[in-house]
Amino acid sequence: MNYDVPCRRGCTRADSDDLLPARHGAYCARCWGRIEQALIQAPELASHILGHVNPGGAQVGERVSNSGDDAPLPFNETAHGDVNELYALLVYWCSIWADYLEVRPPAVARRAWRRRSGTVIGLPPTTTSEEGSQAVRYMTGWLRDRLDEILTLAPEDVDEFDEGIRDVWRMNARWPRVERPRFAAAPCVFDGCGQRLAVYPPAFPGDVQRIVCEAGHFYAPDEYDDMVATFVALRKAEGRKAQADAERPERVKATLIAKYLRRSA
Incomplete structure (x- = not known):
């Protein structure tokens, strides 16, 4: 995924003329x-x-x-x-x-x-x-x-x-x-809150989804998209580190066995 490529429709941020990146296929998170x-x-x-x-x-x-x-x-x-x-x-x-x-x-x-x-x-x-x-x-x-x-x-x-x-x-x-929210995997990051984030779907055409944590902290859609992208990246990095940590003892063990065998030969 290349975030340097803009959305195929040329969508811009709500508060500026900055082009939104193509985060999903050839389209931005909004599309x-x-x-x-x-x-x-x-x-x-x-x-x-x-x-x-x-x-x-x-x-x-x-x-x-x-x-x-x-x-x-x-x-x-x-x-x-x-x-x-x-x-x-x-x-x-x-x-x-x-x-x-x-x-x-x-x-x-x-x-x-x-x-x-x-x-x-x-x-x-x-x-x-x-x-x-x-x-x-x-x-x-x-x-x-x-x-x-x-x-x-x-x-x-x-x-x-x-x-x-x-x-x-x-x-x-x-x-x-009555619309029911879905709950995001990412927690609220406001001042270390950590509460669940409820994502309410748009209520009418042209509306945007509403994101609020159980403690009442609100997020704009762009802020939420950036936060989720960061959260996913961190989870992947943590997963890779955990896998490397789990494999390290086996690698050390294999190295020691190899050294022992060389000395015994």
């Missing part, structure tokens, strides 16, 4: 983070929307009592349409990037419910929130595992992917929910 955050949120969003398809969590076709008469549960076509759009979007991009990378797409994308023409229909109407979330999670996990590599590929397709995945923000606005 990568926008896609990454959408992929992180997608499984929970799918589960949340599916909860609106059939209110109460009942299955399609189940009947409820209504003034003494059995009546079918209401089916929310808008919710079903949105979750199918999200599902089809992920199936499509898993297939596109799998072709580029010359690997097999995830099984859930290969087995997607399609018309004879190959067009993805979506999830069956009886799909539960848990099933839908799991299907989406398999695909987003596959994409996230390969995201840095994807961001080295054809710029026009990366731009289309970035634009398409922004549908997550639109659906977030249509189906609002």
